Amino acid sequence: xxxxxxxxxxxxxxxxxxxxxxxxxxxxxxxxxxxxxxxxxxxxxxxxxxxxxxxxxxxxxxxxxxxxxxxxxxxxxxxxxxxxxxxxxxxxxxxxxxxxxxxxxxxxxxxxxxxxxxxxxxxxxxxxxxxxxxxxxxxxxxxxxxxxxxxxxxxxxxxxxxxxxxxxxxxxxxxxxxxxxxxxxxxxxxxxxxxxxxxxxxxxxxxxxxxxxxxxxxxxxxxxxxxxxxxxxxxxxxxxxxxxxxxxxxxxxxxxxxxxxxxxxxxxxxxxxxxxxxxxxxxxxxxxxxxxxxxxxxxxxxxxxxxxxxxxxxxxxxxxxxxxxxxxxxxxxxxx
Ligand code: SF4
Ligand code: SF4
Numbered sequence: 001x002x003x004x005x006x007x008x009x010x011x012x013x014x015x016x017x018x019x020x021x022x023x024x025x026x027x028x029x030x031x032x033x034x035x036x037x038x039x040x041x042x043x044x045x046x047x048x049x050x051x052x053x054x055x056x057x058x059x060x061x062x063x064x065x066x067x068x069x070x071x072x073x074x075x076x077x078x079x080x081x082x083x084x085x086x087x088x089x090x091x092x093x094x095x096x097x098x099x100x101x102x103x104x105x106x107x108x109x110x111x112x113x114x115x116x117x118x119x120x121x122x123x124x125x126x127x128x129x130x131x132x133x134x135x136x137x138x139x140x141x142x143x144x145x146x147x148x149x150x151x152x153x154x155x156x157x158x159x160x161x162x163x164x165x166x167x168x169x170x171x172x173x174x175x176x177x178x179x180x181x182x183x184x185x186x187x188x189x190x191x192x193x194x195x196x197x198x199x200x201x202x203x204x205x206x207x208x209x210x211x212x213x214x215x216x217x218x219x220x221x222x223x224x225x226x227x228x229x230x231x232x233x234x235x236x237x238x239x240x241x242x243x244x245x246x247x248x249x250x251x252x253x254x255x256x257x258x259x260x261x262x263x264x265x266x267x268x269x270x271x272x273x274x275x276x277x278x279x280x281x282x283x284x285x286x287x288x289x290x291x292x293x294x295x296x297x298x299x300x301x302x303x304x305x306x307x308x309x310x311x312x313x314x315x316x317x318x319x320x321x322x323x324x325x326x327x328x329x330x331x332x333x334x335x336x
Pocket of ligand 1: 041042043044045047048049050051052053085086087113139
């Protein structure tokens with residue numbers, strides 16, 4: 001079975017992801033609620049699967065925010081509320097969801113781009129994060145300036161360094177209650193000479209040594225995340241005729257041992273309109289979570305059912321190879 005027109009004989013054959021796993025992929029009890037608050041962001045990074053940016057206007061509806069707060073309060077099985085975007089801090093609902101999550105005793109993760117701290121009106125964020133004991137997961141796609149600025153824009157590296165120093169001054173990275181983690185994204189491929197993400201533990205040591213030596217920065221963990229061929233990455237790959245070769249590369253490194261730990265199995269991903277997905281990647285690709293009868297699901301449906309475990313299976317696609325290649329990839333880094 002081929003996944004592209006037979007009129008493209010030079011393209012590599014990519015095996016459907018479903019043929020490589022125990023299909024359909026079973027959902028597990030839900031423990032993580034990941035909320036994408038909207039597309040607004042002060043940056044517009046080349047690898048952004050959300051295609052976020054300063055001109056995007058989509059953000060959380062007030063009614064959906066209220067429903068999510070009810071979900072957080074009603075279901076003790078949720079251990080983690082994971083806030084993402086865009087820049088989650090710029091979108092409606094950020095602070096109410098943080099405060100509801102912490103009041104209910106959940107771990108609350110904020111996925112921050114760090115540079116938001118220096119935008120007008122957001123200068124209190126580091127103190128706010130510390131006051132509420134948020135787990136900060138911060139993008140820093142390399143420890144070297146040139147690579148970060150290429151991927152995220154001029155000046156982003158210096159702003160990120162200052163932001164990390166600010167978080168350290170507040171106790172992040174040292175106080176066990178103030179966890180600070182960094183995220184590594186590889187550069188978007190420019191040739192067919194693809195590479196898997198480096199070994200997470202080894203790269204973490206490199207980051208720690210460089211950032212400590214040059215800037216006195218400390219942090220807890222580094223998460224390596226593979227670029228999935230969706231969003232801006234897909235546009236870039238298609239433009240360079242690298243889309244199918246990249247998928248084939250990911251497939252050729254498929255590692256069945258990662259499947260048990262895929263994040264989509266135990267999380268719900270919610271968009272700013274209250275629609276449910278198995279993960280943020282499916283959300284951005286418009287692939288909703290579905291009941292066994294094929295119906296998509298909303299946050300309101302969960303409240304009506306009084307259950308978070310209404311989904312039997314994960315909706316998988318070819319880009320899922322990005323999560324199972326090598327050591328695997330997820331919002332929490334490598335899977336094995
Ligand atoms: S990758 Fe993150 S910081 Fe960059 S544009 Fe996307 S949401 Fe914003
Ligand atoms: S993209 Fe990754 S997290 Fe999302 S459904 Fe596929 S395997 Fe799961």
